[in-house]
Amino acid sequence: MHFALPPRKTSQPPPYIPRASRLPGLRRTRFKLIALVGLALLALIYVITRSNNSQHAAPNTHAPRGNPPVVLVTVLDAAKYSKAYLETVRENRINYAEKHGYQTLFAKIGDYSLNGSPGSWTTVVAARDALTKYPDCRYVWYLDASGFVMNPALKVEEHVMQPARLDELMKKDMPVVPPDSIIKTFSHLKGQDVELVLTQDKEGLSAGSFILRNGEWARFFLETWFAPIYRSYNFQKAEVHALEHIVQWHPTILSRMAIVDQRLINAYNKGVRGEEYKDGDLIVRFPDCAAADAQACETESQSFVQASRRAFASS
Amino acid sequence: MSLSRSPSPVPGGGWASPGLNLSSGQSSPRLSGTPVMWGSARQKRGGGGGGAGYPSFSTRNQGFFGRHMRRLSSSLPRFSTSPHYAEKEKLGRGRWSVHHLPLLGRIRGIMARMGRKMKIRLLILLMILLPIYVFYHSPLVFYWRRSPWLGGGKKFVIILGANVGGGVMDWKGAREWAIERDSLRNKKKYVARWGYELEIVDMSTKKRYAHEWRESWEKVDFLRTALRKYPEAEWFWWLDLNTFIMEPTYSLQAHIFDDLEKNVYRDINEYNPLNISHPFTDPYLDAESQSPIGDGKAGSINLVLSQDCSGFNLGSFFVRRSEWTDRLLDVWWDPVAYEQKHMEWAHKEQDALEQLYIAQPWIRKHTAFLPQRMINSFPSGACAEHGNDARIHYHEKDRDFLVNMAGCEWGRDCWGEMYNFRELSYYLNRSWWERFKEDFLALIWFKLTGQRVKF
Numbered sequence: 024m025h026f027a028l029p030p031r032k033t034s035q036p037p038p039y040i041p042r043a044s045r046l047p048g049l050r051r052t053r054f055k056l057i058a059l060v061g062l063a064l065l066a067l068i069y070v071i072t073r074s075n076n077s078q079h080a081a082p083n084t085h086a087p088r089g090n091p092p093v094v095l096v097t098v099l100d101a102a103k104y105s106k107a108y109l110e111t112v113r114e115n116r117i118n119y120a121e122k123h124g125y126q127t128l129f130a131k132i133g134d135y136s137l138n139g140s141p142g143s144w145t146t147v148v149a150a151r152d153a154l155t156k157y158p159d160c161r162y163v164w165y166l167d168a169s170g171f172v173m174n175p176a177l178k179v180e181e182h183v184m185q186p187a188r189l190d191e192l193m194k195k196d197m198p199v200v201p202p203d204s205i206i207k208t209f210s211h212l213k214g215q216d217v218e219l220v221l222t223q224d225k226e227g228l229s230a231g232s233f234i235l236r237n238g239e240w241a242r243f244f245l246e247t248w249f250a251p252i253y254r255s256y257n258f259q260k261a262e263v264h265a266l267e268h269i270v271q272w273h274p275t276i277l278s279r280m281a282i283v284d285q286r287l288i289n290a291y292n293k294g295v296r297g298e299e300y301k302d303g304d305l306i307v308r309f310p311d312c313a314a315a316d317a318q319a320c321e322t323e324s325q326s327f328v329q330a331s332r333r334a335f336a337s338s
Numbered sequence: 339m340s341l342s343r344s345p346s347p348v349p350g351g352g353w354a355s356p357g358l359n360l361s362s363g364q365s366s367p368r369l370s371g372t373p374v375m376w377g378s379a380r381q382k383r384g385g386g387g388g389g390a391g392y393p394s395f396s397t398r399n400q401g402f403f404g405r406h407m408r409r410l411s412s413s414l415p416r417f418s419t420s421p422h423y424a425e426k427e428k429l430g431r432g433r434w435s436v437h438h439l440p441l442l443g444r445i446r447g448i449m450a451r452m453g454r455k456m457k458i459r460l461l462i463l464l465m466i467l468l469p470i471y472v473f474y475h476s477p478l479v480f481y482w483r484r485s486p487w488l489g490g491g492k493k494f495v496i497i498l499g500a501n502v503g504g505g506v507m508d509w510k511g512a513r514e515w516a517i518e519r520d521s522l523r524n525k526k527k528y529v530a531r532w533g534y535e536l537e538i539v540d541m542s543t544k545k546r547y548a549h550e551w552r553e554s555w556e557k558v559d560f561l562r563t564a565l566r567k568y569p570e571a572e573w574f575w576w577l578d579l580n581t582f583i584m585e586p587t588y589s590l591q592a593h594i595f596d597d598l599e600k601n602v603y604r605d606i607n608e609y610n611p612l613n614i615s616h617p618f619t620d621p622y623l624d625a626e627s628q629s630p631i632g633d634g635k636a637g638s639i640n641l642v643l644s645q646d647c648s649g650f651n652l653g654s655f656f657v658r659r660s661e662w663t664d665r666l667l668d669v670w671w672d673p674v675a676y677e678q679k680h681m682e683w684a685h686k687e688q689d690a691l692e693q694l695y696i697a698q699p700w701i702r703k704h705t706a707f708l709p710q711r712m713i714n715s716f717p718s719g720a721c722a723e724h725g726n727d728a729r730i731h732y733h734e735k736d737r738d739f740l741v742n743m744a745g746c747e748w749g750r751d752c753w754g755e756m757y758n759f760r761e762l763s764y765y766l767n768r769s770w771w772e773r774f775k776e777d778f779l780a781l782i783w784f785k786l787t788g789q790r791v792k793f
Contacts (some may be wrong), residue, residue, distance in 0.1 A: 054555050072486060135622055152622035243629075243665050243700045252675045268674060275661075275668040 059113070087237045089161040092152045092180050093125040096165045098145045100132050103313040104168055108321045112168050118335050119172040126160065128153045140254035141261045146230060151245040160237050167231040170308035171324065171331050175338045177305045181227075183287055184234060186214030193217065193281035200227045206271040208282055214232050218279040220242060222289040224297030224310070227331055228270065230263045231308055232289040240279055247276070292323060300327075367459050399430040400652055403494045475697040483589075484533030491533025494590050497558070497564050498525050499541040502579050520756055521579050524763075528586045535571060539563050541579075555687050557652065558670050565659055565667075578653040580743040580752060582785050584715075584732075584763045594656075594712065599636040602706035608788035609729065611709070612649045612692065618699050627699035640704040641666065646744070647730055650695070652688045653742040654714040662704050669694070717755050720744045734762060 095116050099109045113129060120127045130149035132142040146165060153163045162184055166172075183192065196210040218240045221233035235241045247269060248262070258264035270277055274280060285291070290300035292309050300307040307327050312320035347598050411670050414641075449457065472478055483489030500518055522538065529536040539560040557576060564574055573595065594601055603609070606616045607630065617630040632638055641660045643655035657663050670690055683689035694701045710716070715732035720743070746752040768776070783791050 038383070135620070148622055155622055155624040156625060239661070239700075243662075246698045246700050247665075247669055249771075250694075252693065256678060265637050272672060273668045275665045299457060 034240070035213070041086045044144045051291075052117050053091060062130065062194050072180040087161055090180075091126040092126055092160065093120075093158060093162045094157045095120050095125055095127045095161045095284070096130070096149050096153045096163060097127070097168055098130045098132065098149050099144065099168055100145075100313075102132065102142070102151050104320055108324065109168065111324070115142075115171050115328075115331060116166070119175055122335070122338070123178050125194060126157055128156065130246065138251065143261050144249065144254060147249045147262055150235060151249065153243070154235075154237060154241060154245070158237075162289075163235045163241070165230075165235075166288075166306065167205055167308065169310060169313060170232060170306050171322065171327055172305065173300070173307050173327065174303055174305050175335050179234065179288070179305070182292065182305065183220060184236070186217070189214035189217050189220070189281055189283075191284045192287065196281065197282060199223075199277070199282070200266055200267055201225060204271065208280070209278055212278065212281065214281075216279060217281040219276075220281050220283055220288070222287070223282055224285060224289070224291065226296060227295070228263065228267050228288055229310075230266055231310065232306060234288065244276060244279075247273070329338055342788070349412070351762070367645040376599070417630055421525065436497055441599060452488055463666065480530075480533055489533055490591060492535065492568075492570050493569040494532075494575065495535040495537055495564055495568045495573070495582075496525055496529060496575045496577060497537045497539060497560055498522070498577050500579055501540045517753050517756050518579060520760055521582065524583050524586075524760070525577065528583045531586055532589050534590070537567065542653075551744045553759045555671050557687055558667050561657060564665050567661070571659065573656050573658050575656050576652065576654065577740075578742060578744075580746055581654060582743075582756060582759045583739065584741055584759065585737055585739050585767070586763075587767065594708065598639060598706075599634075599713065600641075602639065602642060603707050604632055604634070604639075604706045606645075606707065609709075610643055611645055612696075614696055616702070618702070623699055627703060632703040639706040641701075642706050642708055642713075642734045644710040644712070645710050645770055646710055646716060647723070647727070650688055650692050651710070651742075651744065652685075652691065653716055653744050655741060657712075660704075662700075666694075666701065684755065711736070713740055714742045717741060717743055717746075717756070719750045732759075732764060737766065 097112065097113065097116055097287060101109065104112075116127045116129075119125070130145055130147065130152065132145050135145060135152070139145050146167075150163050150165050151158070157163075162180055164273070181188070183189070190213065193208070193212065193214070195208055195212065197204045197208050198204040199208060218236045218238065219233060222229050235244070250267060253265040253268065254261075256265075257293040258268070270280060285295055285298040286301065286304050288306050289297070290304045290307055291297040291298055293311075295309055309320055311322045312323045364457055383565075397577060468675060475515070484491040486492045486703065498521070500522065509779075525538075528534070528558045537560075539556070541556060561574060561576065564571075568574075573590070573764055575590070606614055610616070617628050619628065626633055640658045641655070642657075657666075670687060672690075675693065679693070680686075695705060708714075710730055711732070715738040716730050718726055718731050721727065722731050732741050743750075743755045743759075746755055780791055
């Protein structure tokens with residue numbers, strides 16, 4: 024029987040062809056490889072996003088938009104000042120606010136419950152109230168009823184509160200309470216970190232005119248200042264001494280506070296207790312008039328009110 | 339032939355100095371047995387056919403082993419007997435010759451020779467063994483848990499107030515030392531397991547402050563120090579010494595912080611032993627301050643604590659790094675408050691915090707409470723006036739996280755409580771093998787023989 028013979032091998036073998044890739048198996052498993060790498064990438068992304076989720080985002084504090092830029096706060100104490108005088112104060116504030124697009128907030132003693140503390144504490148609550156009523160304001164400026172705006176051309180947010188300007192203005196490494204307090208203002212404070220600007224007269228810190236930047240710190244500061252534990256303590260000058268106390272004992276407050284020259288926002292009409300007003304200054308205050316007698320403020324302020332009215336009329 | 343016995347034959351006859359001819363090296367044959375006669379040697383050399391004049395009775399290069407011995411033996415694995423095994427000149431010699439093959443190639447070779455079934459079996463085995471190794475034995479898991487962006491363990495610092503009563507008071511006895519040892523070990527183990535930081539602080543009474551009345555308010559200062567010391571950490575957990583972590587398998591993240599918003603209650607009216615009127619209603623406050631829950635988001639929580647039967651309890655509480663916390667730690671201690679209240683405030687910083695919480699909206703907005711038994715269960719001896727309270731007291735069925743033996747130093751047995759809870763914690767957290775031995779094998783043995791055994 025014949026079987027078909029297998030074909031003969033050619034005696035000229037085809038030339039040796041080197042294989043296309045070094046690892047022939049790779050081509051088939053390439054898809055697997057890609058899938059694996061993709062999976063690993065997905066896992067990595069999952070891990071990263073998961074860990075990001077577990078990080079709690081910082082509380083997004085409300086950023087004030089600056090509308091109005093400044094709220095002028097004044098406590099009108101009818102027991103200390105005559106009605107006519109308070110009317111001139113109110114008129115002065117409203118004129119100034121209208122000129123620069125500010126808002127005003129007038130509070131009376133008794134508007135807020137103080138649980139029997141001295142009426143002067145209304146200052147602090149009124150400032151806190153301004154933060155609530157104008158959550159978008161940039162600054163709250165408390166100006167006591169014993170003061171008048173004398174130079175309507177100056178805007179307080181530019182004249183005082185600009186960080187670059189504050190860098191020049193603030194007094195560094197200076198005893199907080201004048202003669203020789205061992206607590207001194209911070210020497211490395213930057214203008215942009217300042218949340219509170221106030222002044223010093225010859226006796227100590229003055230709470231008659233201070234500017235607060237709206238924010239969480241301002242709320243913390245005012246609420247701490249207003250703490251019942253300080254109100255129930257018999258500070259000789261109530262809120263002013265409480266302020267001096269918290270500033271000296273609590274560095275989180277001191278580290279955000281700048282003391283500026285008195286004439287910037289708190290010039291006095293007489294140079295006995297502090298720096299004296301000179302023409303062109305923003306503010307004049309009559310620190311002693313309310314203590315003297317009922318009409319003293321009116322008479323003391325007479326000439327300044329006239330000058331102020333002229334200034335507003337001409338600007 | 340007398341000449342054939344001569345010790346030093348020279349091919350050409352006659353005598354010469356030894357060692358100066360062709361075969362002088364081989365002149366004293368080492369082949370054992372019969373002495374080699376000059377004649378036979380001469381014959382062999384002549385008839386060897388090599389004709390090159392080499393001696394043919396050499397012991398070297400004889401047979402397969404002789405010829406390949408060196409190559410074979412140097413390819414065998416060798417155990418280094420020399421203490422300096424990394425001697426420079428020997429490096430790379432005497433290793434497996436197969437080492438010179440690329441690893442990949444060898445593995446591929448093995449894989450190619452392996453059956454498909456075998457491969458799958460091996461793969462399954464690997465898939466079982468690898469996780470066991472990774473999750474139970476490798477240090478990898480520790481670093482994973484510790485790293486801030488994976489496990490996040492570095493974000494948590496446990497501050498343990500140790501050495502209570504040490505220092506100048508010095509009333510620490512053997513039991514106090516034992517308590518301290520147990521409590522410390524418990525925290526250390528927990529921290530090692532989850533990759534947290536542990537800061538042990540010295541609460542001993544010292545003359546530290548110029549105004550001595552500040553003594554025992556150190557919690558605040560230690561927290562501030564820790565905030566500086568661990569700049570990467572986010573949450574700081576204060577623990578008193580008389581605490582015991584009953585369930586070390588709970589991580590803080592899973593137990594509390596992954597879902598902080600759900601775990602806490604911010605409206606204190608939910609449980610209000612102090613009868614604090616909440617929320618504030620003063621009209622001069624903004625909506626957030628008047629809201630019972632602040633802004634309601636987990637991101638605004640900066641202080642997490644729990645309340646026991648008589649109000650706030652600071653035996654176990656958390657603070658988060660934030661400006662708010664700096665402020666709180668700053669105003670917590672105030673000389674004016676101290677002067678007015680130090681006679682009333684038996685619990686010092688605890689009462690001061692209550693006072694702050696009651697009076698100040700900015701504190702309330704960022705404070706949250708955890709149900710007490712999540713972080714601060716009491717043993718039945720504490721808060722015992724009204725019997726057991728499901729809100730306050732530890733129950734092993736619920737596997738509470740932590741026990742705080744609060745107030746045990748006043749008339750209770752601190753060490754006894756600590757010991758019991760330690761044993762209970764070990765018992766509750768036995769491994770499956772221990773359970774098998776104790777609950778199954780020992781039980782069977784007991785049924786069979788009536789004897790209790792301990793494996």
